[in-house]
Amino acid sequence: MLKRATKCGEHLLGQRRIGPEGRRSWSGQGTALQALNGMSHRAAGFAYSLASLSAATGREEFARAASECIVFEISSYSAERNNWPDLRSGAENSWPLQWCYGAPGIGLARIATIKQTGLDSEFLAKDIAKALHGVELGWPNAVDTLCCGTLCNVEFLCEAGNLLGQPDLRDLASRRLMSV
DSSP states (O other): OHHHHHHHHHHHHTSOOBSSTTSOBOBOTTSOSOBOOSSTTSHHHHHHHHHHHHHHHOOHHHHHHHHHHHHHHHHHOBTTTTBOOBGGGTTSOBOOOOTTTSHHHHHHHHHHHHHHHOOOOHHHHHHHHHHHHHHHHTOSOSOOOTTTSHHHHHHHHHHHHHHHTOHHHHHHHHHHHHTO
């Protein structure tokens, strides 16, 4: 299994990355040549996968690529919107609080990276805090689905509460789940 995952990682590293050195990612499947934020075949998902692969193999090139994806996402965060933009729409960005493109998915990816790799860096912690703030301000969501709605936010709050040792976040997640 690790051998196959390593081959996949090597294949990914062999593909064209978008953006300046140190802040690059790949375009998402089926998208224009645009690096995108988020968990679903986007920079956060690439970063989590590559950081995990680096931890499993000890190969630094996977860790460097993961770091570049995270730095790319950091560069597009909007403090004014308390979220990362969905860059698929081109000139006009949207700001969904979704697992696939927004704060809860990016926050979950950062939490999973810490859990999988043991890496507890300052920029991962800052992104988790940013995602928490965005999710708290974005309540309630218009839909209740796991990917694009309330349930992804509930999952993120629960996981953040577990990682950070904050039972108040787990309690908030439970209260929000009960409202679904």
